[in-house]
Amino acid sequence: MSSTQTQVAIIGAGPAGLMAAEVLAQGGAAVTVYDAMPSAGRKLLMAGRGGLNLTHSEPLPAFLARYAEAMPNLKAAIDAFPPQALRDWSEALGQPTFVGSSGRVFPKAFKASPLLRAWLRRLDSQGVQLGLRHRWTGWDDNGRLLFQTPDGQREIEATATVLALGGASWPRLGSDGAWAETLAAKGVTISMLRPANSGFTIAWSDIFRDRFEGQPLKGVALTSGAHSVRGEAIITRTGIEGGAIYALSADLREAILSAGKATLHVALRPDLAIEELTARLSASKGKQSQSNFLRKAAHLSPVAIGLLQEAAKTTGVALASLSPANLARLINAVPIELNGVAPIARAISTAGGIAFDELDADSMIRRLPGVFAAGEMLDWEAPTGGYLLQASFATGAAAGRGVLKWLDRWMGIA
Template identity: 50%
Template sequence: MPDTSTAQPPPIAIIGAGPAGLFAAECLSRKGHEVHLFDHMARPGRKFLMAGRSGLNLTHSEPLEQFLQRYGTARDWLEPAIRQFPPEALRHWAEGLGEPCFTGSSGRVFLTSLKASPLLRRWLARLQEQGVRFFPRHRLTGMQGLSLTFRTPEGSVHHTPRAVILALGGGSWARLGSDGQWAALLPDRCAPFAPSNCGFMPDWPEEFLLRHEGATLRGITLGLADQTHRGDLIITKRGLEGAPLYALSAPLRQALAQPGEKAVTVSLNLRPTLEPSRILDRLARQRLHESRSNRLRKALGLDRTMRELLSQLCPEARTPDELTRAVTQAPLRLVAPAALDRAISTAGGLKRDALDETFMLRHQPGLFACGEMLDWDAPTGGYLLQACFSTARHCADGVHHWLSHPLTGKMKP
């Protein structure tokens, strides 16, 4: 009878080579586990690299209590993971890879290099040194317990690891690997995907959008209920894009989902740095025989796009009082979010009640999940990446503990 006492145990399989999957692989391989990392793309970190094109906003420097509030109703679900691996820890991790960070005027934390590619190269080298094996062009097509089936260029292959972490992302940017096809494998445990941090379509004529495509409404604010967000809006042929809309995407999406709701109106302020009384005074000093467009240009410096937009939104405004209200409280009607695949992130995914406190799926011991495939939502500003890293760390610790205590599967407090 062969001696199997020294046989190596099967590896841990991590499926998805985005930031969550890569970090889970790092955490587990550092603890001495053999890790196999699968991804259906040819190279890891494709969406991570795309995020880095704007400087890679890694996390945010605001106080942790305020930071946690950004996760809304998912706060208490994600809080243990974020407290275990908070923003400061993520910053130290990046700097430990030789990529220093800085805090911008908005409080956002960026890589000093303003590039994701150097960090990813160093990160992948570290994983290779720790023994992580990468299996590209492996798309997960089936799961029976912990038995996995992948489609590869050479045909179907099967793996039976000792534990599995799913880190398959949300449902946006399919061309970068995050296509949400995995949801078909767990249909009863997933909330439908919905676009988040996305643009919206206003009820404007297509001709207006095409004429002003590429124009930017700079330094405006958008208000909805008790929320107000400032930034730039960009007009595209598909509608409006920009940080103020992204910050409001969750309540806008929820409002549009209400039965019979065809549009949601937000308040647009084209000159938020000026008090309404100053705007009124400047407009009142303009000569009455001037056209409305000239009065808005001379008194407030509104460009052609802004002036034509006010004609679209507030066509009846003529007097200084009416124009002041139009400039500061223009009613902007939004009728639909951008297409799912164009969203920066997605809401929906694995439901909270499908997982235990270690992010292990309740129906299948040894099957874990982390990152954007979980049903949580957050604005841009570093909150998305932070939650991906934090849930990956928490999930990896859960796997390690489950393998060490397979009968209980519970993590120590």
């Protein structure tokens, strides 16, 4: 067993942890960032695999509204480090940004790796140390941080600690949610960790599953309760996922947790009014099969027709027996019963975490003086579109500022 000291220990080398490290280093603190993985920023690299969506360009009031119930708890952090500040920060690292057609903001390089490399170089120049392959396991009886390393257990004595361990999605990248049990044992209230921006399970028929697995439903509108979104969804072997699904995932998840199931309605031709769709379906079918007729009259893709047929099987009604008006209504409100939530390990992000009531205004855990928390560990969730990273960066910066105040107020060494 080895024992060392550091002024500030940050646990978690993701966006929140590294941003806290930068704020602290700029404030003159000596910082060491610990992470269980062999390298820093692995989840950031994964987020940038299809293009790093840093933030969103919409006006700040609309932006903040995306955080729903958590908005009042995140507002101060995001006001202090808003989307434009994140874009300026990226540009200062040599990675200017651009606004895509959807309003999402990306680095011009479109990748996470150049940004991460530049960031780590700057942190190194500021004196930030990295302690990799260090898996945090809690505290010893003297309040020292305990880490499991390839060389055995280590004890670290820190004046202040920032916890930025992420949620429980993508555990192979280090975010396994094991911290929840450790903090709960200290009396910290933890809202149950749940999948966010996740897919859902559906009892597809074998025929539908085998034929359409991996096929996209494009240009559809999805409705859950009072909420509707336009976009795309992907048929999976066990259910459905995709951007439009993720936008409704919080409502659908809570419905399933409450009732064991949820009904999603899919509008396959949301751009057509029922009257126009009815008129098209009133044309003579002639000798065409039902599938060919739907393909030509309603311009439905094979997977969309398959989805209609799945719904017909569930209700026991043959599509061919429906009147044009009823068929039109079904096409733009296909009911799909979701019977479960995809595992949290496959989710893009995590809902739940440390209750905001457990934190003071400076991001410190009230029950654990000198211990601060940031990022996905906190009890918030947001849709994809740049909102996840923005809040992670902003809460990391807020925790860093909180630690500086703590050191100044109580220790007199910052």
